[in-house]
Amino acid sequence: MSGKVYLVGAGPGSADLLTVRAARLIEQADVILHDALVCQEVLDLAPQARKILVGKRAGQVSTDQGFINRLLVASAKDGSIVVRLKGGDPMVFGRAHEEILACQKAGLDIEIVPGITTAVAAAAQIGTSLTRRGVSRSLAFVTPTIAKGSQNDTSWADVAVASQTCAIYMGAGQADSVRDTLMTRGLRADLPVVLVHDVGRPNAGHIAGHLNELPALAQNLGTGPAILLIGDVFADLSSHAAIDQLNSVRHA
């Protein structure tokens, strides 16, 4: 008897930003394989399940993808309901392809349940539309993070430059090179940027400014995950930030 694998987006953090379908599946799961970014609040929905952390976080030792694939297949083979929980949405920078393929090769039934991807939750948090009429009708999601062993590839920057609004995933830790790459390609020094951190969590917040200030802004981030948003739709946030800075200088 084979079980079933659900590849489920856990959204940005808090349990009430799961989809209703995801929350139900988590409550029914026998086994949950989850990333490091999945919050405790979400895992607490499944007191009955065996939970296995298979996460990868930048700068830490990763769990080998082949090992995750084998664990996924082995967990479902005995008839268990297996929920593979990924932060955000599994189909957006989630390495879903490898796991879908592994399940299909093993003859397992697999279903994908979408999640709120971080950029979209960040926009809700800061109250700013990513595609404002007259300002932006294109939105790009890119990542400058390079897989081990691959060539240094800056094609992500072409997309960031072409699009009117851009969300850079896993880029906050490389603020210097992101700024340099984008400014070398002609993006304006005063283009508004926002670092939105700990999206969907109790300690959520954001730091706004301009592209040339990006490394300085990033130094004020804590250790939580952060997404970098770039574009003129964020002009109100970055001009408020500038006024706040001016006031704090005046009052110093």
Add this chain to the structure above:
Amino acid sequence: MSGKVYLVGAGPGSADLLTVRAARLIEQADVILHDALVCQEVLDLAPQARKILVGKRAGQVSTDQGFINRLLVASAKDGSIVVRLKGGDPMVFGRAHEEILACQKAGLDIEIVPGITTAVAAAAQIGTSLTRRGVSRSLAFVTPTIAKGSQNDTSWADVAVASQTCAIYMGAGQADSVRDTLMTRGLRADLPVVLVHDVGRPNAGHIAGHLNELPALAQNLGTGPAILLIGDVFADLSSHAAIDQLNSVRHA
């Protein structure tokens, strides 16, 4: 006494693809202002609420945005809980900015609750990662639909060409011009495309093929909403589609 306005993403269709937070708010709402794309199943969560359709659909007469703004403010002024429900996510091609501004100007408290945007739900439905390692690390959401009175602007196509995966919102009805614009800018005739229709609904489905065939593929769509996905990550779907077509020709 002023009420509160919640700008809520209704996701792609079925009620269990709402976030848990969105579902709770809908159940508590006194007034719901909703788009035409919001499904009955979602509205049925709120038997208690006064529901007002303020939708716009391509080709139909739209409700004036100023009228929606005034209705939103007027509905909340008497202390009501107002849920403004938009298909997908409000911050992605959802005209959220105008409504946020109207509420803020009226001194109303407004909170934004994200929703699953159509491209992400479509990826789950067709089982294909939008950003497969080694194939795509950039994802763009664009729309070729032009607001009335604005110049013919094809900057969306620059982004579509630069990104390795592209989701075109509100573009399925303009298949001829979308194909011509993208091929003129150098996208390959044999680039995989998928039209995913009625995402998240009982009659969901997809039609796969290649960019040069796009107008023919679009003719097989019904009247439901559809999103157009383009990129090499969809190669498996379009090659299966080609084999299916070949088989149906052989068997004809």
